[in-house]
Amino acid sequence: MLLIMPMKNETILISHGAGGKQTRKLIEQIILKYFSDKILLPLPDAATVNITGVEICFTTDSYVVNPVFFPGGDIGKLAICGTINDLAVSGAIPLFISCAMIIEEGFSFLMFEKILKSMSKIAKKTGVRIVTGDTKVVDRGKGDGIFITTTGIGLKFKNVQLGKQFIKKGDAVIIGGVPGMHELSIICARENIKFKTGLKSDCAPLHQMIEEIFGVSKKIRFMRDPTRGGVSAVLNEIVSGADFGIEIYEDKIPLTKQVRSLCEILGFDILNLASEGNVVIIADSKDANSIVRTMRKNPAGKNASVIGFVTDEFCGKVILKTKFGSSRFIEMPAAGQLPRIC
Amino acid sequence: MKYIDSFRDTNAIRGLVSKIHSVAGKIGKEIVLMEVCGTHTMAIARAGLRQLLPENVKLISGPGCPVCVSPNSFIDKAIAISELKNTIVTTFGDMYRVPSGNGSLEKQHSRGARIEIVYSPFDAIEIARRKPENNVVFIGVGFETTAPVIASVIKYAKQEKIKNFLVLAGNKIIPPAMEILVSDVHHHLDGFICPGHVSVIIGSKPYEIFPEKYNIPCVISGFEACDILQSILYLLEMIAGMEKISVKIQYTRCVDPEGNIKAKKIMNEVFSVCDSEWRGIGLIKSSGLAIKDEYKQYDAEYMLDVSVNISHDRHGCICGDVLKGIKRPVDCIFFKKVCTPENPVGPCMVSSEGTCAAYYAYEK
Numbered sequence: 001m002l003l004i005m006p007m008k009n010e011t012i013l014i015s016h017g018a019g020g021k022q023t024r025k026l027i028e029q030i031i032l033k034y035f036s037d038k039i040l041l042p043l044p045d046a047a048t049v050n051i052t053g054v055e056i057c058f059t060t061d062s063y064v065v066n067p068v069f070f071p072g073g074d075i076g077k078l079a080i081c082g083t084i085n086d087l088a089v090s091g092a093i094p095l096f097i098s099c100a101m102i103i104e105e106g107f108s109f110l111m112f113e114k115i116l117k118s119m120s121k122i123a124k125k126t127g128v129r130i131v132t133g134d135t136k137v138v139d140r141g142k143g144d145g146i147f148i149t150t151t152g153i154g155l156k157f158k159n160v161q162l163g164k165q166f167i168k169k170g171d172a173v174i175i176g177g178v179p180g181m182h183e184l185s186i187i188c189a190r191e192n193i194k195f196k197t198g199l200k201s202d203c204a205p206l207h208q209m210i211e212e213i214f215g216v217s218k219k220i221r222f223m224r225d226p227t228r229g230g231v232s233a234v235l236n237e238i239v240s241g242a243d244f245g246i247e248i249y250e251d252k253i254p255l256t257k258q259v260r261s262l263c264e265i266l267g268f269d270i271l272n273l274a275s276e277g278n279v280v281i282i283a284d285s286k287d288a289n290s291i292v293r294t295m296r297k298n299p300a301g302k303n304a305s306v307i308g309f310v311t312d313e314f315c316g317k318v319i320l321k322t323k324f325g326s327s328r329f330i331e332m333p334a335a336g337q338l339p340r341i342c
Numbered sequence: 343m344k345y346i347d348s349f350r351d352t353n354a355i356r357g358l359v360s361k362i363h364s365v366a367g368k369i370g371k372e373i374v375l376m377e378v379c380g381t382h383t384m385a386i387a388r389a390g391l392r393q394l395l396p397e398n399v400k401l402i403s404g405p406g407c408p409v410c411v412s413p414n415s416f417i418d419k420a421i422a423i424s425e426l427k428n429t430i431v432t433t434f435g436d437m438y439r440v441p442s443g444n445g446s447l448e449k450q451h452s453r454g455a456r457i458e459i460v461y462s463p464f465d466a467i468e469i470a471r472r473k474p475e476n477n478v479v480f481i482g483v484g485f486e487t488t489a490p491v492i493a494s495v496i497k498y499a500k501q502e503k504i505k506n507f508l509v510l511a512g513n514k515i516i517p518p519a520m521e522i523l524v525s526d527v528h529h530h531l532d533g534f535i536c537p538g539h540v541s542v543i544i545g546s547k548p549y550e551i552f553p554e555k556y557n558i559p560c561v562i563s564g565f566e567a568c569d570i571l572q573s574i575l576y577l578l579e580m581i582a583g584m585e586k587i588s589v590k591i592q593y594t595r596c597v598d599p600e601g602n603i604k605a606k607k608i609m610n611e612v613f614s615v616c617d618s619e620w621r622g623i624g625l626i627k628s629s630g631l632a633i634k635d636e637y638k639q640y641d642a643e644y645m646l647d648v649s650v651n652i653s654h655d656r657h658g659c660i661c662g663d664v665l666k667g668i669k670r671p672v673d674c675i676f677f678k679k680v681c682t683p684e685n686p687v688g689p690c691m692v693s694s695e696g697t698c699a700a701y702y703a704y705e706k
Contacts, residue, residue, distance in 0.1 A: 011452045015439075021684045264346065324355040324567065326390025328704040334683030 019228020055156035057092035072200030092154030104143030180273030204277030219284035248308030349566030379537030380407030380695020443653025490605035545601025622662020661688035
């Protein structure tokens with residue numbers, strides 16, 4: 001007889017927060033037991049709520065990245081961009097953001113202000129307004145410098161409907177750029193890795209590019225930013241329980257020399273690594289070229305490519321075709337490659 | 343990145359596959375080749391190489407994942423050490439989630455034990471320097487590949503008079519385990535794909551016993567698709583009688599027949615060969631490395647007073663047989679049902695070089 005370990009004596013592990021299967025299990029088996037609102041159940045990046053006839057998207061995210069400053073960004077920029085992107089991929093124009101901060105006793109004022117300045121700068125640049133917030137200070141040793149939670153609301157685009165249920169066989173799978181840049185730059189910024197790569201996090205707001213995409217295609221089916229768990233997690237979430245599969249091609253995935261080399265050296269699968277300025281789009285394949293052209297005009301989408309298609313083979317699975325004709329499954333990552341990257 | 347691309351060149355791969363089919367066709371009967379390196383296991387699965395091979399050429403995985411072959415007792419010791427006061431356990435990431443009946447280092451971390459993942463044992467030394475009030479224990483696993491760097495770090499700790507650094511020595515030597523497998527009459531093997539990284543250190547000579555005593559050809563292989571296919575072709579050519587049965591080096595860009603003399607010297611200086619327990623195989627004579635008496639002050643097992651409850655494999659887990667190449671992961675009742683990478687029952691599922699993990703992640 002097969003027995004599943006009882007959860008009674010189990011404790012939460014770092015891997016429960018890594019965005020892969022363990023996170024999914026934590027949400028589905030524990031959290032949804034108590035929170036079961038029908039808006040929450042599809043587990044979207046942002047909830048779409050209707051307030052007196054107006055459709056609003058609403059999202060929240062906590063940022064616990066270590067180190068707080070990394071090449072290409074910092075925890076503040078990450079918190080604002082992350083929330084903007086969660087709204088944008090849900091088909092909304094980001095408008096207002098709240099900011100709650102848990103600060104550890106002893107955290108330097110200089111660093112704190114640097115983070116606030118960075119948040120203010122990106123908010124001004126993108127036109128989102130930080131309109132409410134909260135600060136708490138915890139005893140030294142009970143936090144890790146600073147944790148930030150941002151919540152955002154945005155106005156839903158009219159006539160844009162996104163969701164897994166709209167995906168059709170033959171649709172194209174498009175990616176905004178080189179995957180994994182954020183996670184790799186964080187890994188390099190950590191003290192225990194001494195590679196000098198010049199690699200920067202891709203952390204960037206995507207709402208402008210996404211707005212332009214909605215302008216050229218009315219047949220965008222689904223969008224998600226591949227953060228924790230990377231492209232593998234996003235694609236597996238899409239096919240989970242679906243009557244279709246996804247086939248992607250190894251030689252179509254945009255890569256840079258640095259990213260490839262680093263992944264080879266460290267033994268990472270690029271598709272499992274987090275991005276913070278990247279997007280996975282499923283759209284009608286007839287519109288794929290114009291979407292890619294539009295994305296490439298934007299700095300965040302300059303390496304945009306069609307990497308695969310939705311198929312009726314291997315339902316519920318993601319398949320990668322290698323350059324030389326063999327194929328393999330892409331699984332949902334089980335746990336993070338390193339803890340706490342965003 | 344031309345270096346990598348040329349070893350993954352589509353035309354070269356097609357050419358090799360076609361030659362493999364031709365030679366295998368001449369041999370006719372079923373050929374069983376074993377790779378004895380976890381990195382090969384992963385590379386074969388990732389590149390989908392099994393799909394390209396003729397039906398009569400079977401690749402099976404041997405005891406090539408150092409984390410997987412570490413017995414429960416070793417993991418239990420590491421767990422017991424992590425419970426000591428003022429102790430920081432440092433480990434390669436692979437070991438972090440490997441379960442024994444007593445838990446795992448990951449679970450110890452969630453219970454408050456201080457566990458740090460390091461990329462090199464020298465990082466552990468740095469932690470020891472920064473935190474002199476703690477004992478920093480490095481969990482020393484690996485084959486001949488990691489043994490020289492662990493030996494170097496022990497030697498360095500002595501030179502620098504670092505007193506709060508210790509190693510739990512669990513390094514193993516590959517060729518004695520290979521010999522146990524071929525000397526088992528129930529185990530049919532036609533050739534070995536020998537480990538590339540291990541051979542960078544030990545060279546090709548330790549494998550000569552296989553062609554000489556057992557008439558089994560060996561090829562030391564690199565890790566790219568072309569490397570592995572070319573190694574398979576070399577093995578088939580020897581099996582078909584087109585070449586003399588011997589030890590060949592395919593991975594010539596890294597492996598010298600003599601190995602790395604400097605690395606072997608430092609290994610011999612710090613470690614002595616001892617009998618060692620392998621998961622699934624049992625005690626193998628002269629297959630492990632123990633810290634020599636001159637360096638005993640760095641031997642965690644000798645220096646620390648820990649009481650260890652030795653746990654056993656979960657009943658039904660066939661990791662042991664998978665490590666011997668007798669069974670495949672798909673033969674296990676737990677595989678993909680109860681045993682998954684996020685909830686591994688045995689070590690072969692959790693290690694990034696484990697056979698079950700490779701099958702789970704990549705094989706269709």
